[in-house]
Structures are given as structure tokens and as C-alpha cells.
Amino acid sequence: MTEYWWKDLRDRDDSWQGLELRVRAGDGQAMEMQSGHNGRMALQVNGETLFWATMLKDHAGVWLVFNGEHPAQALLLPAVTSAEVESAKRAGESNWQSHWCRYFARQLMEAPTPLLPPGRWLLRPMEQVKPTAPYIVNKPLPFEQWRFQTPASSAQISVNWALYSEDFPDLQNPEKVTFVDWWWGGHLLLARYPVEANSGRVKWWRKKCRENALPPVLVWFIAGLASFVILDGHDRLQAAILEGTQPQFLVLSELSEQVYTPNEETRERVLHSLAIQQEKCKKTGANIDAMNQSLLNLYDTRYLYAQTHSRAVLGDGKGWERAVTAYLQRHQLNDYLPKILAREE
Template sequence: MRVEGPVKPGLRMECADGRRLVLMQGHAPVLFARQRATHCGLHYARTGRYVSPLAPLRAERARAVAEFAEPGEAEWWKRWAAHAEAELRGAAEGPLHAGDWLLLPDVHRWFKAVNWPTLLAHDPDRGHLTWFGYGDPVEDARDLLPLRALSVPEAPRVKAYRRQYREGVLPPVFAWWISGLHSPVVLDGHDRVTAALAEGGRPKVLILARAVVDDPWVARLSARPVEEYQKRVAALEGPLAASRIAHLSRSLADDLTAIIGGYDRTLAWPFPGGAGAWDAAAASYVSGWAPDVDR
């Protein structure tokens, strides 16, 4: 989707020297983060001030979309993407700013099945996200960062969403890919995350990201899989050739979709006052947080 403005959004990343990051919503910081010097991960601290830029979803809408299209099918994703786009375009404190954006399912297969249960069991307000896992605690390998604490599985709103999950109509979670965190964050749907995991399932996720607008770059990345596909198809013979070609074609389509849907880097604005002001703000909003960022 093409967005004409604003230049600086209400929900935005700001940064300062020393790998200091902060997610701002209006004038309030909602997440402080420090990247490690070894680039193996980052430490974060939530402030408890995040507010979803999307209006609460009613059960009637979830069921209406599920009646229109089977959950998980292309038309179902399109309906929910259109809903999220409309909400985000009208949000004063959302992440959209001028440029080209994507709002897609997980075409890059970012979410690993093994990491989902960890999210429900280990989601501290002050924690660490590992990017590669070498020598880091296993529970730090999480693929999605909530911007507020997840509710308990027995919370009333979560229980309502759990019923929707059992009915097969639960709406997707809306996330935002932030390159400086090397992770998507939950824009809307924290209770839907809990509901799906509490039912032993996995939430469906739509990911917002800046789009890569670079046709030569896309063409370069696409050339090799297309060439490999052509060679393999040309070598196929016999009665199973047609089914194998169909399989290779689906695989190529997935590869090209992932390339075209590449995520561009997230823009960040300078934090007013630089590193010193950032340190003072962190001390004020997340008192006592002292991440070990040198290793």
C-alpha cells in the first residue's frame, strides 16, 4: 500500500548513539532497547504505556469474515488486511508514514513452531531477545515481541477469544516488523496471541513492514531461483513429470512471493538530546533497568 503521510508517525522508533533504541507513541516511550555490542541480540524494557492504534474487534465481525471466506484462505487474509489498513490509515498514533508498505502473512516463515510455547511461558517486561542463540538462554529465542504484558489464559477477554479459536473464527494478530529489533512486535491482538496458545494452537499473524522499492534488486534475487526452476523442469521426463512440475512451480511461486514481499529497514528518528537524554528517560520510565550490552 502507498501512504502519502505523515512524514513522522505517532508510533515510531527513535535512536541514539550506543545502539540505544526507544519505541515512542506520541510523547510516551513504550519500549526501551539496547542492542548488544556483539550483535547477538538485544535487551528490552516495556513501560506499560502502549495502546493499540486499532479499535477493539467485535465477535460479530470475526464471524462475518469467517463466513465470507475460510480462515487461512487468501480471501480471508485480504479481508483482514483491508480492515487493518483502514484502521492504521486513520490512527493518529500508529506506525504508518509516507512511503510504500506491505501487510502480509508470514511469507518469510519467520515464526518457528518450537518458539511459540516459550512466548506464553516467558514474556517478562524486562528481558532479552536472542538473535542467534549461541550461549543464550533457550527461552530468549522468541519470534514475536508483545508491547504489553500478555494477559493470563483465564482473563475474561482471553476466554472470549478462546471460544472464537475453538469455533475457527479467531481474527489474526497484527504485527509490525522492526528491523532494529530484528523482530515483529504486536501492534494489536495481544489477547488473541494468548488465546491461541492457551488452546494449544498458533495465532495467524499479518505483518506490517516497509516495502522494498528496488526493481533491480528484486530482479537480481529472482534470477537464480527462476534459472534453477527452468533447468529442473527441462530435465523431467516420464509419467510423473507433470506432478513434479506442479510441485516445482508451487515452490518457485513461494520463493518469488517471499522476494517480492521483502521487508525494508525500519526508519528511526533521532532521540532528542542524544544518549544522555535517552539514559535519563530510561532511568525515569524503567527505573533500575541495567542491561549487560557489552557481551
């Protein structure tokens, strides 16, 4: 039996930032990152590799190989029901995000094989970003202009995500080989299986799009892949794209915390500068909110960030190389092999 609990994560201004999830014990997990020498990685789902990956020698990016032969990829979490959609409506707009965070936390942990190993986790929304240029409020944005970002925070939370429509996969035909360029872009959205655009499930979600009742898409940010893997919501995302309606995302990530020791000389210089600014504020009546924020940052030595643990079980990577070589040969993708095995772009 897995032991877990959660609490709302709020910043200094009491603004809700997401749901912090603590997992104490478990009986294994459905998803696991594995690693080995020579930058070799593998993301396994239910004991079978879903993605092979390898980091470039110069750490400028990573090659991803999607295993389209993975069995039962779609059976990771139970399907969202109509009753749950109606329950989210009753929760109200102000509680909509936190409602879905709690829902997916339960699903992740109470599945027959829990997805999350013991540790500290965060479920955080990634919302639509409105364009800065003048635009018509009620007119849908073209797909090419879709952009998503985590909400602003007054705390030192370095778990800030951004996603652009150009980094979405072709959900009906996911690419088997992808290069993630860490210098130009990065953070791709990765599908776990192909979607049938005319399926009954997609049609039902298109109806929910028109009713403004589409649940968020749940994704897992994996630092080693520098990408988001869709855990739940392939059909919802396809429906949103077909309807031209921007969805919302919930990002799952491991959460770590460090306490750093500030440089006292630097701190004294900042304090001296703030004292001068305070005297000016007395004369001009200027707003001192920025000064207060600087003071808080100066003495808040906690730093929250995301990471992804892996098990170092791939050894020298020879088994990884054999599996990748065989897979690419079966799918007539041999042209990629030299660069992938050599870890070059």
C-alpha cells in the first residue's frame, strides 16, 4: 500500500502555485527512468522501453527514439469520466485547477501499479499565454500562436515551464526519431501512442471543448529528456487542436529543495542600496513594493527546483545500443544510427 499526502503550494503573496505531493512508500512503479554510461537513457513503462535517449557529447541536446511497438501504452491511467467533468464544473472556476490536481494525484497513486516512486513531487498548471499585441478577446488564436507558461510567483520556485505549439507532436503519427536541441528551443511535447482523430473518444472531447469543459492534459517533465511526456490526455489534446481551442496543462515533476549560503558582502551592499532608495521614497512617495520584494529575496535562502532521478542499470550501454539498432533497422531508419550511436548532431 502506497502512503502519500499532499498540500497546496503557495508563494509569499498567498498565490496558489500547485499541489505538492509527498510519497513515502510504494510497491514499485509503472514508469521509471534508467541510465548508463555514454549518455544512454531509457524511459520504461510497465517494464517495457517507451523511449530510448542519448545525450550529445557536448551536452547540446539529446536524441530520442520512440518505441512505437510498446504494448498497451494507452492503459496508464483510467479514462476521465463524464461524472468527473461535472464534478469539476461544480468546484467552480476558482478551484478548477486545484480540483484537477487532486484528481490526478489520486489517479497516479491509486492505480494498480503506482506511477510515482517515493519522494517529493509537484503538480503545477501551465496556462495559456495571451498575445501582447492587440487582439480580439473572443476570437480563438491560430494554432501557430499557441503558447503556455506556468503562473508567475513571488517565491524562489525554479519550476517554471513553457511550451509552444511548434513543439507539439503529430498525435496521429508520432515521429520515431527526434532531436531535442537544448540551445534552440528544447522542451518538446512527447506522445506515448498514436491517436485516432475520428474515434468516439475524440469526438466526445470535441463536444466538451465547445462546452468549455475540457480537463487539462497531464504531462511529466523529465529533465534528462528536456521534454514533457503526455501521461493522460492524448485524445483531449487532439480534440482541442481540431476545435482550435487552447487546452490547459498540468505538469508533474520531481521537486527538490536546497538552502544556499548568501555572500554577506553582497548582502550588505544590497542593504545599503535599499536604504538609499528608502530615503528617496520618503521624499517622493514612491511605491516600496519592489524594495520589500528585494528584501524578501535577500533573506529567503530556500531554492525549489525540478530534477529527475534515474536508476543506473544500463551498464556500459551495449544492450541499449543493440536494442536501438534493431528497432531502427526494423523501421528502415538506419540513416539515424551513426549520429545516435556517436552522440553527434
